Amino acid sequence: MYRARLFAIRHAAAFEWIYQRLERLMIACDPVFARIGYERVERPIALVERGVKGVLFDCKMCGQCVLSSTGMSCPMNCPKELRNGPCGGVRPGGYCEVKPWMRCVWALAWDGSSRMKGGDKIREVLPPVDRSLKGSSSWLRVSREKAARLREAREAARTTIAQAFPGARANEPAVAPLATEPASAVNREQRQ
Amino acid sequence: MSGFEDHGDFVRPYEEPPPGHVSSSRLERVLRSGRFAVTAELNPPDSADPADVFEAARPLGEVADAINATDASGANCHMSSIGISALLTRAGYGTVYQISCRDRNRIAIQGDVLGAAAMGVRNVLCLTGDGVGVGDQPGAKPVFDFDSLSLLRTIRTMRDDGVFLSGRKISRPPRMFLGAAENPCIEPHEWRPERLAKKVDAGAEFIQTNYIFDIPLFEKFMARVRDLGLDKRVFILAGVGPLASAKAARWMRSNVPGIHIPDSVIARMEGAQKPGEEGKKLCIELIQRMREIPGVAGVHVMAYRREHQVSEIILESGVLEGRRARRRGSEPTGAGPEA
Numbered sequence: 225m226y227r228a229r230l231f232a233i234r235h236a237a238a239f240e241w242i243y244q245r246l247e248r249l250m251i252a253c254d255p256v257f258a259r260i261g262y263e264r265v266e267r268p269i270a271l272v273e274r275g276v277k278g279v280l281f282d283c284k285m286c287g288q289c290v291l292s293s294t295g296m297s298c299p300m301n302c303p304k305e306l307r308n309g310p311c312g313g314v315r316p317g318g319y320c321e322v323k324p325w326m327r328c329v330w331a332l333a334w335d336g337s338s339r340m341k342g343g344d345k346i347r348e349v350l351p352p353v354d355r356s357l358k359g360s361s362s363w364l365r366v367s368r369e370k371a372a373r374l375r376e377a378r379e380a381a382r383t384t385i386a387q388a389f390p391g392a393r394a395n396e397p398a399v400a401p402l403a404t405e406p407a408s409a410v411n412r413e414q415r416q
Numbered sequence: 417m418s419g420f421e422d423h424g425d426f427v428r429p430y431e432e433p434p435p436g437h438v439s440s441s442r443l444e445r446v447l448r449s450g451r452f453a454v455t456a457e458l459n460p461p462d463s464a465d466p467a468d469v470f471e472a473a474r475p476l477g478e479v480a481d482a483i484n485a486t487d488a489s490g491a492n493c494h495m496s497s498i499g500i501s502a503l504l505t506r507a508g509y510g511t512v513y514q515i516s517c518r519d520r521n522r523i524a525i526q527g528d529v530l531g532a533a534a535m536g537v538r539n540v541l542c543l544t545g546d547g548v549g550v551g552d553q554p555g556a557k558p559v560f561d562f563d564s565l566s567l568l569r570t571i572r573t574m575r576d577d578g579v580f581l582s583g584r585k586i587s588r589p590p591r592m593f594l595g596a597a598e599n600p601c602i603e604p605h606e607w608r609p610e611r612l613a614k615k616v617d618a619g620a621e622f623i624q625t626n627y628i629f630d631i632p633l634f635e636k637f638m639a640r641v642r643d644l645g646l647d648k649r650v651f652i653l654a655g656v657g658p659l660a661s662a663k664a665a666r667w668m669r670s671n672v673p674g675i676h677i678p679d680s681v682i683a684r685m686e687g688a689q690k691p692g693e694e695g696k697k698l699c700i701e702l703i704q705r706m707r708e709i710p711g712v713a714g715v716h717v718m719a720y721r722r723e724h725q726v727s728e729i730i731l732e733s734g735v736l737e738g739r740r741a742r743r744r745g746s747e748p749t750g751a752g753p754e755a
């Protein structure tokens with residue numbers, strides 16, 4: 225919905241806040257998703273995502289959501305599907321070259337970004353879209369990626385510890401383990 | 417290097433760029449040496465005859481350090497940019513190979529970049545491209561797999577890291593000078609310089625702008641560009657062109673995407689006795705004023721259907737300071753790649 229889309233961009237700061245919370249929730253759910261199996265949750269979550277983001281942002285389910293870097297203005301609504309706009313054809317008043325009745329998605333994106341705390345993210349050059357991911361859930365992709373990154377960071381720290389205490393590690397393998405920990409073995413206490 | 421001689425001038429070893437340069441392009445050399453550069457856009461023929469290309473290039477070659485071969489600009493079909501660039505490079509001209517993201521996907525474009533480099537092309541201009549709707553075949557499928565920035569980053573990765581976007585190795589990377597377009601007088605004005613910064617981050621080493629008829633607006637843009645320190649990181653060539661008449665100017669303004677012509681300019685053309693001459697005079701004045709703006713490294717002349725005026729405009733503007741972009745052999749035979 226065009227109207228809702230404009231509303232979302234006007235309130236980019238609020239949506240940014242909501243999105244950050246949502247992201248944290250998704251990352252926290254990673255062990256649950258992993259246990260049920262990401263394949264199994266893919267369809268239902270993608271369905272919800274399509275519904276919610278469709279109404280709010282005219283989301284096209286590219287599968288590689290970048291709303292936080294584009295002022296909450298979905299770039300797939302740009303007729304040229306630019307990931308780093310705007311193009312050189314913007315009409316007077318900020319209207320789109322290709323669809324003159326619509327505000328330029330990217331003029332809005334820069335405006336929206338200027339209202340966001342993390343608005344500087346729009347200055348980063350975005351890669352081309354991987355078209356093979358169209359239709360899949362971007363929320364789950366973020367949850368998997370971020371959770372993996374957290375795991376990696378933890379692993380890197382463990383490697384350093386293993387290298388710094390080689391003797392102890394040789395004597396007591398459990399004090400500086402290097403093998404990947406199953407999710408169920410990490411933060412057991414806190415979770416209970 | 418045996419094996420190359422067997423094929424005469426048509427296959428040459430792909431030479432390495434001089435120190436401090438990313439390519440062996442003449443345009444890059446002129447810009448890096450601090451001289452005011454001139455590029456000019458060629459009107460591509462609707463023909464398969466190379467003679468038509470050479471004829472179109474002749475009036476530009478005298479003054480231009482490089483000739484731009486447009487890639488179906490305005491979504492109108494003409495001889496391809498890669499074909500024209502290859503022909504002109506062989507004839508000794510510097511060329512700018514334009515790539516629009518509208519018509520080809522990443523597989524085609526990366527292959528074409530290698531092909532163009534192999535044929536001696538040394539400059540490439542990465543463009544988004546106008547929508548298909550404004551062209552002569554509005555029913556075409558718009559591709560837009562890349563945008564101009566992801567395209568820049570891709571070619572830079574091919575050149576500097578020697579890999580395709582897939583990570584597969586390129587044994588001889590394309591040594592090209594990377595360019596992008598900019599449209600300083602078009603909305604959103606406040607974000608244009610910021611996006612230019614993004615283009616530089618993506619890999620742009622020179623910029624050719626769209627037509628500029630509004631000097632105060634351009635000066636504002638350039639002031640912000642200097643604030644961001646971009647004039648030190650990229651060579652900016654300001655776009656100019658002679659208007660034919662007030663009617664033509666009005667037509668351009670309302671039919672060609674991304675062109676801003678202030679009313680005062682149209683009024684001036686309207687009042688002129690000889691509009692053609694007035695258009696030329698205006699163009700020379702614009703060039704002289706642009707030259708005074710700090711951070712402007714050259715001009716890019718787009719004289720659609722007025723190519724015959726390009727030499728006069730550049731020579732009368734005095735920007736070459738006696739330097740003559742050498743008249744290169746205009747015969748297609750016996751000439752090597754751009755030296």
Ligand code: SF4
Pocket residue numbers: 301302303304305306309310311312313314315319320321322323327328329330331
């Ligand atoms: S004007 Fe804006 S929305 Fe329209 S094609 Fe260009 S960048 Fe996309």
